[in-house]
Amino acid sequence: MRKRLRAAGALLTCLLLLVVSGCATVPEESQARVISSGGMATPAPPIPEPDKDLDALGVVREFVSASAQPSNDHNRARLFLDPPSRSTWRPDRGLTVMEEKFDTVYSPSQPEDPNRRVVLLRGTNVGKLGPDSAFIPLRDSFERPVQLARQPDGQWRIVSPANDIVITEPDFTRNYFRVPVYFFATDRNSLVPDLRYVVxxxxxxxxxRVIDLLLAGPSDFLDGAVNNPLGQASIDQNVSNAADGAVVVPLTGVSEQSEELKRLIVAQVVLSLQSVTSSRIRLLSDGAPLVPGREEWRASDLPSYETSSSPSSDLPGLMISGGRVRSLNDGAPVPGPAGSRAYDVVTAAQSVDGKQLAVIERQDGRLWLRVGEFGSELARTELNGDRLSRPTWRPALTGTGEGGELWTVVDGSQVVRVLRTAQGTWASQVVNADSVRSVGPDISAIRLSRDGTRAAMVVTGRLVVVSVVRTADSVSLRSPRVLQETRLSDVTDVDWANQDSLVAITGSTALPVVRxxxxxxxxxQFNLSNLTPPLHAITAAPSRPVVVADREGLWTASEVGEVWTPHDHSLPLDTIPFYPG
Known part of the structure; x- marks a missing residue:
């Protein structure tokens, strides 16, 4: 509702400007706020007319190509419409993205009028760009009838075009730019990138255009999963370039906020803009510096918001081998019962801060969860089952200094989070995962993002991402999205490479490791060299090499094209590596 109100307010402002001044300073693109060049505007080059005497099939194909250029209210695409449609066509803000290869064929059912044709546009969807400018993966085939009429000059033109624009994936990547816009985790302890696409x-x-997205709030996928300090802000004037080269962002509606909240806003704005400009950011609130005494900012001026969501370099990672927990650094068993084989450890997870350890042990034919301080005795919880997935930790909350929540999946169906109680014990609570079960019946792996706002899952062999939405008394997994569904149908494990990308292994010999x-x-696709499929485990973390496990041992690679090299302390057969998180 707030997004619709802001859009209506912006439209009313534009109408008032036109009535009062009659000038043409309103941004040309509805989703953009144009930065002034500081001088006379350069006239737009004339748009070339479509090639003459295209048949109806060619007109549809050229219309698809032209639709990828949204500037000037899709003027290029409008040239392929008949005159009435040119003035009445109102394209949706979102669009459909299809594979590069598509077909245009004449429909078997054609009008009797020889000056009318119906062409079928056939393709395979890659996904949709939603009204919030976030990409939504979707794989299915579609067929759309397109009506055309021969004009008095003999040229075929489209009549009554659909408002849903369809373009190819290559055209999408050529004309749209991916930007992460930043919001905060619910505890405001770490920044969360929200991937969006702008012209x-x-x-x-x-x-x-980036500021417009930021002020409109998080994408539908992350709505409810993140905190937005900019929730009450709006733009006072257009974002502009100052004479000294700084980018001026004039906000309003935030002057009464605390200085702490204003500094969070600074982080949101500056980091969201760093992918589209290297200039200084001049942040204003009602004409004055947003933060008193500090007018301009660069990303290097900001404190780190990744401390709680990125493992320290002092934590090299761990591995399971022979029923005990060992260090990835030197292969030595860790201190305490988990390293001495007092427990028959099947899998394990270390908290992001390194202070806690959770292990899944096999005892009396069942699997049990144990949790406790790293290096000490681990308390056995009541959680058990025939199958327990590798645990995953939520990052430490602000002020607590230690992780207090971990998740696992029981018997492939029930997602459970285990919480530290006030008495120091651990209690289980079922997470609402009804939406995930609609994707498939079996959940074999789950990894919380290290900012706690998303979860990556393996659901019946599919790679799935969900948002984590918290209320005062419950947690739900929402908006499941299957990633690369047609190419990744036999995923076996997954981990977070960083906050906005995943690495996964599959049962496929052609695609054993992917990002x-x-x-x-x-x-x-990662390099295939040296690996011996099938792989059975993978781990990753920011600024760390990816580590995978096959039947020969552990292998590492830092980049997609890099040849896999043996890990210095590789152990064969049953080894499972894991970084904190």
Whole structure:
């Protein structure tokens, strides 16, 4: 509702400006705020007319290509419409993205009028760009009838075009630019990137378009999962370039906020803009510096918001081998019962801060969860089952200094979070995962993002991402999205490479290790050299090499194209590596 109100207010402002001044300073693109060049505007080059004498099939194909250029209210695409449609067509803010190869064929049912044709546009969806400018993965085939009429000059033109624009994936990547806009985790302890797509041209308008997205709030996927200090803010004037080169962001509605909240807003704005400009950011609130005494900011001026969500370099990671927990650094058993084989450890997880350890042990034919301080006796909880997935930790909350919540999946169906009680014991609470079960009946792996706002899961062999939405007394997994569904059908394990990308292993010999952004738009395949499929475990973390396990031992690689090299302390057969988290 707030997004709709802001959009209506912006429209009313534009109408008032036109009535009062009659000038043409309103941004040309509805989703953009144009940055002034500081001089006379350069006239737009004339748009070339479509090639003459295209048949109806060619007109539809060219219309699809032109639709990828949204500037000037899709003027290029409008040239392929008949005159009435040119003035009445109102394209949706979102669009459908299909594979590069698509077909245009004449429909078997054609009008009797020889000056009318129906062309079928056939393709395979890659996904949709929603009204919130976030990409939504979707794989299915579609067929759309397109009606055309021969004009008095003999040219075929589209009549009554659909408002849902369809473009190809290559055209999408050429014309739209991916930007992370930042919000905070619910405890405001770490920043969360929300991947969105903005029109690339004109480049001078990129900062303004990013600010528009930021002020509109989180994407539908993350709505309810993140905190937005900018929730009451709006833009006072257009984002602009100052004469000294700084990008000026004039906010309003935030002057009464605390200085602490204003500094969070600074972080949101500056980090969201860093992918589209290297200029200084001049942040104003009602014409004055947003933070008193400090007008301009760069990303290097900000404190780190990743301390709680990224493992320290002092924590090298661990591995399970022979029923005991060992260090990835030197292969030595860790101190305490978990390293001495007092427990028959099947899998384990270390908290992000390194202070806590959770292990799944096998005892009397069942699996049990134990949790406690790293290096000490681990208390056995009441949680048990025939199958327990590798645990995953929520990052430490502000002020507590230690992790107090971990998750696992019981018997492939029940997602459970285990909480530290006031008495120091651990209690289980079922997480609402009804939406995930709609994807498939078996959940074999779950990894919380290290900022705690998303979870990556393996559901019946599919790679799935969900948002984690918390209320005062419950937690729900919402908006499941299957990533690269047609190419990844036999995923076996997953981990977070960083806050907005995943690495996964599959049962496929052609795609044993892949990297996928959290929105699933693309897939990058790791080098195949030296690996012996099938792989059975993977771990990753920011600024750490990816580690995978096959039947020969552990292998590491830092980049997608890098040849896998043996880990210095590799152990064969049953080894399971894991970084904190």
């Amino acid at each position: 690339q041209k004109p480049q001078s308008g990129l900062p303004g 996928v952004p959290v929105d699933g738009l693309r897939l990058d």
